[in-house]
Amino acid sequence: MHDIKWIRDNPEAFDAALAKRGAEPQSASLIALDEKRRSVIQTLQDMQSRRNTASKEIGAAMAQKNAELAEKLKAEVADIKDSMPKLEEEDRQVTSQLNDALSRIPNIPLDDVPVGKDENDNVVTRVVGQKPGWNHEAKEHFEIGEALGYMDFDRAAKLSGSRFTVLTSQIARLERALGQFMIDLHTREHGYTEVSSPLMVRAETLYGTGNLPKFEEDLFKTTDGRYLIPTAEVTLTNLVGGEILDQEKLPLRFTALTPSFRSEAGSAGRDTRGMLRQHQFWKCELVSITDAESSIAEHERMTACAEEVLKRLGLHFRTMTLCTGDMGFGARKTYDLEVWLPGQNTYREISSCSVCGDFQARRMDARYRGKGDKATKFVHTLNGSGTAVGRCLIAVLENYLNDDGSVTIPDVLLPYMGGLTRIEKAA
Template identity: 80%
Template sequence: MLDIKWIRENADVLDAALAKRGAEPSSASLIAVDERRRTILQSLQDMQSRRNTASKDIGAAMAQKNNELAEKLKAEVAELKSSMPALEEESRQVEAELNDALSRLPNIPLDDVPVGSDEAGNVVTRVIGAKPTWNHQPREHFEVGEALGLMDFEGAARIAGSRFTILKGQLARLERALGQFMLDLHTQEHGYTEVQPPLLVRDDAMYGTGQLPKFAEDLFRTTDDRWLIPTAEVPLTNIVREQILDGEKLPLRFTALTPSFRSEAGSSGRDTRGMLRQHQFNKVELVSITDAETSVAEHERMTACAEEVLKRLGLHYRVMTLCTGDMGFGARKTYDLEVWLPGQDTYREISSCSVCGDFQARRMNARYRNKEDKGTKFVHSLNGSGVAVGRALIAVIENYLNADGSVSVPDVLLPYMGGLTRIEKAA
């Protein structure tokens, strides 16, 4: 969430930033609502002050036996008391109107983010490795998985409907190995603390990271008004909500391997075959909580941590800097890692790493204090996939496919596979 005080002082900056993101200018309407709010608050303060003064004057008038003045003052106090509740209710309504409007504003892009209206404006930042070359024909992951008898979409549909998958046997173990490898890498070498967070969260948690109110249709809600997490970013970031942290202990770095649940609203007809776009998928999430001075550097570090997963798996990929029109709601800058999928003959996103500044912290009221400072500051938050496990499985299947239809296990995963070096057709 953006600060209304900052908006009042930087109205042109806000509107210019919104224009870069393809949104309408909002500063004038926001400032108008804020002026109403401030006027009402000032009126309430004036009425409260007058009521207090009049109450004291009643006592003085009675002490002087000036009954006429005392009765006049009592009538004034009574009138103030009767009129204040309506004004207080109006104040609450205007406050809610302002907060709702602010909650729907996207974050302000950093100055170095490329300007563009959609994914066509994204910029290739670097390319790592080379596309594999074989003598045999590449195949898509679902063709390979079904031929091996280890990937079952029809069975999943009978149980849960479309956009679910059943993995079996060696392929299920390979996906588990990928998740364990990522967790071990991030906790043992990259300094992240492993967390097992709740998969169900309350409205406040979804609001804190920016999923609510704007993206409710993308989420799954339970009958007791909780939400299935669309990403572990939600519970991991909310660990610091409503807290004042010791600035000396920043940054905090968390990681978790969890299922993610997404309704895929608006994706009808997209990636209907295979595992690319599912209602349920596993992902290793990275979250950092930093101070204002180090968040940009932490963004580069987090992206490098996610890249290391792909490097050790021996996968060809590229890093994209997202343009203003393709960037997520809460991000100030985002890098997407796009892995090469030979079966599709294209790059597909496998990780997205974003720096959010204090945008989420304001929604969560998460602050920190340095020893030399009297006051507090809002923390800066970052999140990224380290990486999407299901998409990593797809990439391994398509990049390590052998001519006979089997899939070789990448060397880095061998310690997790119990001696298995190749995924072969189920007996």
């Protein structure tokens, strides 16, 4: 959510920032709504003040036994009382219109974010590791998984329809090992607090992170009005909603290993084979809550934490700075980690780390107060994948494929695999 006061004071800067994201100017219509709201509020305040004054004048008139004046003043108070509910309703409607308009406008990018239209304008920030050097034929993950006998899309479709997968035996264990490795790394070495939180949330919770109202079509909704989380960012960020935190206790760092649920609206025909784009998938989420001065440095730190997962797995990847046209709705700056997939002969996103400034905090009313300060400030929020488990599974299968069709287990995962060092074809 944007600060309407800042927009009033900086309309040209606001529109210029939106233009970088390919959005139309919004300041004029927002300021017009705000002026209307402020006018109604001022009228209400004036009427309230006049009603209070007239009520005192009635007492004085009655004390002076001036019945005519007293009745005239009583009629005036009655008129004011009758008029106020209509104005109060108008205030509610205009305020709602303004908040709804503000809630649908994306965050404005930081100054160092490259300006561009789409993913083709993203910038390579760094490249880590090397592509596999083996000579045998590369295969896509679904070819590998099906040949091994532990990845079943037909049965998944029978159970749930398209964009689901059934994993069994050794690959199911590999998926679990990846998630456990990630959560252990982030809690034991990176200082994140592990959280087990609900997988269903109220609409207000999704509003706080910016998923509602603009992106409702991307969500799965239950019959009682709750929603399945599209990412644990929703619950972890909203843990501080409505609270005033002590600045001394910041940053707060949370992590969770949870399923995520996405309708994949608008993705018809994209990545229809395999596990790349699923309705249900596991993800290790990272969320940080900081003060205003620390969020940029925390963004670099969070990205490094996500990168460490891929480094320890020995996977080749590149870190991209997303351009203004490719960033998510709530982000001010985003780094995407793109892992190399030999089977596709391309890089694919496996993690996205974003700094949101106070954009989400304003929606959640999450604040902090410095020691000795009376005033509060909105916290800054950050989120990132550390990383997407399913896509990491894909990367391991494709990058650790052997010429006989088996898959070598990365060393860092061996403690989680119960003595298994290779995934081999089911007997």
